[in-house]
Amino acid sequence: MSIVDSVTKAMVPIHREGWPFIAIALVATVVIGYFISPLFWIGLLLTGWVCYFFRDPQRVTPVGDGLVISPADGIVSHVGLARPPVELELGSEPLMRVSIFMNVFNCHVNRAPFGGKVLRVAYRAGKFLNAELDKASEDNERNGLVIEAGDTRIGVVQIAGLVARRIVCFVREGENLSTGERFGLIRFGSRLDVYFPAGTQAKVALGQTMIAGETVLADLTEPQGAAQTLTRVS
Template sequence: MSLVDSVTKAFVPIHREGWPFIAISLVATLVIGWFADPLFWIGLIVTAWVCYFFRDPPRVTPVSEGLVISPADGVVSHVGPARPPAELDLSGEPLLRVSIFMNVFNCHVNRAPMGGKVTRVAYRAGKFLNAELDKASEDNERNGLVIENGETRIGVVQIAGLVARRIVCFVREGETVSAGERFGLIRFGSRLDVYFPEGTVPKVALGQTMIAGETVLADLRETNPTAQPLTRVS
């Protein structure tokens, strides 16, 4: 490996959505640093964190029929039945939902959990509650996608959080995505919900750490029909 390759690999790429924020942070650092040296160093630390937040590292996505991959880095905060958002038109009954909470230190680039055609993109304005709360799925600002592959349809929902104030989606209805392909980003701290077909058996547990584009959430070839229909526990 050449010296140039070694230096290149030492730096994680930054997503294009982050460059305006990095520029603003750097300019602010130079301005306040002109008046007070200590503030300059604090500003540099903040700028470095902004660069870190918008990092976009390459990922190696497992390629196998039926696999559903994590769309986000973070920690699993919910595994169980939940009613999908009405605007996705997935089901009127509860489906298996896996929620992944992203804190401000996680990579926030979102990746498609499954390859297929995007048949629905639905945005809904809402509140900015703590994304770890279960009611955030219903009350918070969100953007949902339905990805269809043959007879299989899954939903993936970007949910804004307490600090997040901007959901970015790169795909439109009718487009085709590959598993692990970048489809969006949320600023700053948020959550992703994935809704699965009936009978899906999850391969993750509460508290487990996810890696977007790499961690397997479920294998749709492995089903448990006797566990359906799912219902909420009162």
């Protein structure tokens, strides 16, 4: 294998949503650097960070009936019962919820936690509080999906954060998603909540690092138990 082939293989793809931002950063770097040369190198570093932020690596998704996979890279900030957003129409009773906080260095491409039909896509405007706070689930701008397969419904909510100002969703109601398939992203720094069917026992721990499309959050085929609510304190 040649050096060029080795470098090409090692390169991580960049999501198409990132190219306009990369172009803007690069042009700004060249223009500002032309007049103030020391700022060129700072701009070049920032351009590199933008490329890194919008990376879209390949993932190997586990295959198995009933597996619910992490939709985001990041850290588990909440595990336990919580009422789902009313716009998802998943009922008023508390359901098992796993929250995943993404900082500005995490990959922000979101992947379907469960395969099935997109029953609902619901956007709701809101605030831009720190996404790591538990109240961000209720107060912040968000976009929710309900994925249905047979009698099972999984809710996944994209939540904007303190820095994030743009939620992007690629799918519409009625479309089908495969587990681990890309469905959206959030810019820059944010959170995803996953709501499970009643009685689901989560297989992740508070503070655990998640890998989108790979880490198993729950196995719906396993016997269910009592839920314990845990929230990460910053």
